Amino acid sequence: MTGTMIELEHDLALLDRAARCAVRGHGHVEPNPMVGCVATDMDGVVVAVTHHQRYGGPHAEVLAIEMAGARLQGGTLHVTLEPCTHEGQTGPCTSAILDAGVSRVVIGQRDPNPDASGGVELLRAAGIEVDVLDHEASRLLLSPHVIRLQQQRPWVQAKWAQTVDGRIATRSGQSRWISSSRSRGMVHRQRGRVDAILTGIGTVMNDDPRLTARQGRPRRTPRRVLVDPRLDIPMDSALLATMDEAPLTIACLEDAPPERQDALRKLGVDVLALPAHESRIDLRSMLQLLHANHGISTVLVEAGPGLLSSLLEAGCVDEACVFIAPTLLGDEDATPPLKGRTPETVDGGLGMALQQVHRRGEDVLLRYGMLPGNS
Ligand SMILES: NC(=O)c1ccc[n+]([C@@H]2O[C@H](COP(=O)([O-])OP(=O)(O)OC[C@H]3O[C@@H](n4cnc5c(N)ncnc54)[C@H](OP(=O)(O)O)[C@@H]3O)[C@@H](O)[C@H]2O)c1
CATH class of the missing domain: 3.40.430.10 (Dihydrofolate Reductase, subunit A)
Structure with missing residues (x-):
């Protein structure tokens, strides 16, 4: 297997872990989507595994950043959904990511909500490496939200x-x-x-x-x-x-x-x-x-x-x-x-x-x- 394939498998495995964690929010977070996040430090050691816990509460990335603290400097976030850029009921997740000194973000799915999307571009413009993978479990987590948005x-x-x-x-x-x-x-x-x-x-x-x-x-x-x-x-x-x-x-x-x-x-x-x-x-x-x-x-x-x-x-x-x-x-x-x-x-x-x-x-x-x- 090539290095790139091993890296991809590693990213998918961490997104799978984030998705399994996200499901714990079922029944608490809707009509928001269930979202999970895994934070790793610069050596690849997992320092936080979190999920969006309740509607109106902090998003999964913000909880991961809080839990990981300084260990996240130069580290990576694997998150099932593109971090939001809007104020909403909580602050924009992109600001929290920039403040945390994260060097890479791996995203399971883009946000279908036009009010919340744009996180990928914003983070890249700030010099963070961002990879968007079409991750199956992240897509399944997001499906209810897509139906609500597209079909009301x-x-x-x-x-x-x-x-x-x-x-x-x-x-x-x-x-x-x-x-x-x-x-x-x-x-x-x-x-x-x-x-x-x-x-x-x-x-x-x-x-x-x-x-x-x-x-x-x-x-x-x-x-x-x-x-x-x-x-x-x-x-x-x-x-x-x-x-x-x-x-x-x-x-x-x-x-x-x-x-x-x-x-x-x-x-x-x-x-x-x-x-x-x-x-x-x-x-x-x-x-x-x-x-x-x-x-x-x-x-x-x-x-x-x-x-x-x-x-x-x-x-x-x-x-x-x-x-x-x-x-x-x-x-x-x-x-x-x-x-x-x-x-x-x-x-x-x-x-x-x-x-x-x-x-x-x-x-x-x-x-x-x-x-x-x-x-
Ligand atoms: N094993 C299980 O998991 C399970 C679960 C639930 C029920 N069941 C069993 O299913 C059986 C009942 O089946 P069922 O088909 O009679 O009941 P149902 O599906 O619960 O209800 C059927 C009723 O809904 C009406 N309906 C459906 N679509 C409609 C629409 N678009 N507009 C207006 N009315 C609509 C039908 O009207 P029309 O008469 O005008 O078509 C019919 O009167 C029972 O034996 C029950 O024990 C089993």
Whole structure:
């Protein structure tokens, strides 16, 4: 291997370490991106590994500079995102880097936000060596932020639990429980890191879920969002019985019965009455409204094939988390995760990129990114 290749591998390994650290900010930093930073001294010894810890708090580079102190003179920062140049809620990171006497900065991804970018040019103009690498893990960390900036909607993660033969419920709609308690604990922890949990009326009718984060220490209280076009939600449902635990938005069609709209509003429900598009709710507009009205930046979808298929068709699913449980139903009429598509060839399927494989006891969790151009 040449010296340059060894250097590149070393840079990528340090960026990987910074990216692993960045993930600790999930649920604390959004709508900011998760960012991680590794500081090394002039001999290449790691002197700080930090991450952006909370929205409005110091950025990862500033924390690394504080932690490393004088040891950073002539050293290097590996940071997953281009250091910002703007005042924002904290000072510009580029100023802190210049003051710290850093000689090199390695960046995982450029900042897609025009208000914050320009750090690369500013640092180079000040004589610092700057390398920008198209680092995969840094790109994944930044993806939710890019979706929010470019599409003005939240990042949408769809989760479902299925049997090995690809069924999420029996033919009668019974799905409790396909995945193990360990997997369900993981879902509860994830609920406590997102701004909203989205489901459809079919799941409410079958499972009567509460959709609250009930394990671990929740980092945020997710708003429950229900797609219920005609307001069929039973008045004794668990969602309505737990209004004091987390807010509830119900998205319905404008012509849903006005007396039902009034009754639900009296209970404190945020009723989002939307115009019909080909007699359906436009899910992209609904997500954009949730983003604008409630600052919702991340959504976890826990729905059946009806809503999940509509969201995919609208191009509004960014990530899929699939728990596979060690059982086979063997019933061709049991409920699949999706419906309504009729591709003639395998090429006509929706493109996905495998990102992670986790073993959770007897279950396997597969995490996929949805490829663009699927809708
Ligand atoms: N294993 C798992 O991880 C898991 C998770 C959740 C649910 N489930 C299972 O899934 C089953 C329920 O599936 P489901 O498909 O009936 O429920 P669902 O996906 O939760 O909800 C479907 C409902 O959403 C409505 N909808 C979807 N897109 C819409 C749009 N664009 N505009 C207006 N309305 C829209 C549908 O309306 P239309 O009727 O007009 O199409 C339908 O009434 C249950 O058996 C449940 O146990 C399993």
